[in-house]
Amino acid sequence: MRWNLRLTAANKGIWKASELQRSLAEHGLVISAGKMSGLWSGQPVSLKLEDLDVICVVLGCEIGDLLVPEPDKVRRPGEESGQQAAVGAPVPVVVPRRRDGRSLPPR
Numbered sequence: 551m552r553w554n555l556r557l558t559a560a561n562k563g564i565w566k567a568s569e570l571q572r573s574l575a576e577h578g579l580v581i582s583a584g585k586m587s588g589l590w591s592g593q594p595v596s597l598k599l600e601d602l603d604v605i606c607v608v609l610g611c612e613i614g615d616l617l618v619p620e621p622d623k624v625r626r627p628g629e630e631s632g633q634q635a636a637v638g639a640p641v642p643v644v645v646p647r648r649r650d651g652r653s654l655p656p657r
Contacts, residue, residue, distance in 0.1 A: 552618040579604040
């Protein structure tokens with residue numbers, strides 16, 4: 551996921567983190583300067599769903615405006631880093647085994 555707060559805020563005419571911080575506080579969400587800096591300039595470490603609701607109300611946006619999926623960054627089974635798995639390539643079958651050598655119960 552890509553965090554897109556800064557661009558979303560700019561589209562609504564908010565150009566400074568302090569402006570957004572004041573607007574959020576007016577709606578009951580008080581954020582420290584340090585956390586606001588993290589939200590504004592990069593990926594947030596953590597964020598409550600209730601806080602996302604307030605941010606969306608203040609910016610008049612949807613959650614999809616703030617969180618942009620990046621499916622190409624997801625590593626898929628059988629895929630080495632930087633390579634994509636071939637379409638139709640067989641997926642290895644995982645067979646559970648006990649460590650002590652005894653057989654598993656029948657299915």
